[in-house]
Amino acid sequence: MRTGVFREVSLQRLSSPEQLDQLMSVTSPRAWLSLIGVTAILITALTWGIFGSIPNTTSGEGILIKSGGVHNISHAIGGQITDIKVEAGDIVRRGEVVVRIDRHELVEQIMDLGEQLERVKSSQEETEARLMREKELNNQMNKLRTELEIQSTVVAPEDGRVIEVKVSRGDFIQPGMQLISMEHVGDTARDLEVVMYVAPEEGKQILPGMTAHISPTTVKKEEYGFIIGRVTSVSEFPETAQGMMVTLGSQELVAKLSKNSDPIEVHVELITDGSTASGYKWSSISGPPIKIDSGTLCTGTVTISSQPPIRLVIPDVKKYLMRN
Template identity: 25%
Template sequence: MKFRYQALQRRREPDELDAAVMLAAPRGWIAVFVVLIVMAGAIGWSLIARLDVTVDAPGVLTHPGGTSQVQSPYTGMAKELLVRPAEEVEAGQAIARLTDPSGEVRTITSPFTGKVISAPLSTGQFVRTGTTVATVERTDLPEDRLVALVFVPADRAALLVPGRPVDLSVSTAPPAAYGLLRGRVTSVAPYPLTREGLAAVVGGDLAAEDFYHGEAPRLVTVDLIPDAASASGYSWSSARTPPVRLRSQTAVTASIELRSQSPLDLVLGR
């Protein structure tokens, strides 16, 4: 049987048996302490830090009254369309004329004040009672202003309350260049919108397709935070703001803060 030279040397020195045994080199202890410090920091951060839980939803810049369709109360042949898109109309103003089956000329008037968004009627078109003559964005409600109407899925809107901060990505102002438009939730509809109710708010079934995705959303009204120093008239997350004022009927995507929670709660699914 052969033995290594070092082993034989140790057998000849029994007096070293009471020497302290080094279980780990100093470098190893440093690594252990670093790992423990990192773990302690991670645990402390998970208990103290707060993460924002948000919901994203589509919307549109408009006025609190939204848009409404002006429908014909008569049946007949369209004789004349008196308004065009982007024109302002007053309540009671004539917007179209048609000739009914008896040959009498009938005048269709707008029941409210606002701006014409679309006017699909054309001269010579046969019109039935209930046919849409024009879509008008209403501006006749008290405290009229520019707001964002956001359509949040009903299952995500339960935690929404007035006062929640909102960041809006505006389609005509790229966030990479101008940041996000700032706002706050001012009201949350108590019940989900039906498809018909959504169409009434946004101005028709075609427009409602952009906001109805299989389930009825709840309407959330967001007030924009004013900023007199900004050319747009409102506050943005970036110091560089759009050089022009915002227009109604501009599409937006809203990110609404629902609540804040600790990372530990998020991991545990609470």
């Protein structure tokens, strides 16, 4: 009897309106919030997967230089260097003497002609032949003096800043040997640009107008980001060491940036921004509080293309469906 009574009481409680309301409460407010949060995350992920963008990039190493590249000064005449007038960092003007070379053969010839002229002048004969001989000797001496000035001096072909002096006083040089590397300054120079070298299989995908991100080695990328740039030109064929030498002017740089191969040469124009200390536009708000100088090594990343993230998943989904 007592068991039956308990069953009857239980049935009454379950059938009461209050108990029916409690049975209808399937989830708590916290559970609803969790469900809404998960749904929002899924919708956001799906939206990003369809309308978002993942960049396809390629990278390389390079150097910041003045637009127009590096110019190497050489000399057509060989000989021993007697004096070097400049050092790295000096500003030189067009026509300024930067190196002197010993041309003792010409000096000896001039001295010999001078002795001949003195002997002719000391002659007591006042003849037309003697006067003609004096004139001839003077002309020969003047010609040799001009040749001596040309052959014994190396001058800057234009205004520039010395980047590297490749020889030392006392060195014997061969005709055409590179003596000094310099970059353009003044009216002949524009802003800095990046000369970057990329592996051939990747470099051929780069086109003028593409966006480039340049990270100078003197700046912490994780703190200041990178400089925004734009590709201006891409070499049609891989660059040889000789071709790179014309642009870079240094065997060490050629070896470092070529990595024992013939890379594609990419020129990148840096976007200017007068509000930053460097004068260039950075991915961060203001960039580093320093000036970026030519000769700074850098790494560069070029955005070749971009695609929605969902496209990366579709091939795997197709493979899965085909297997099943």
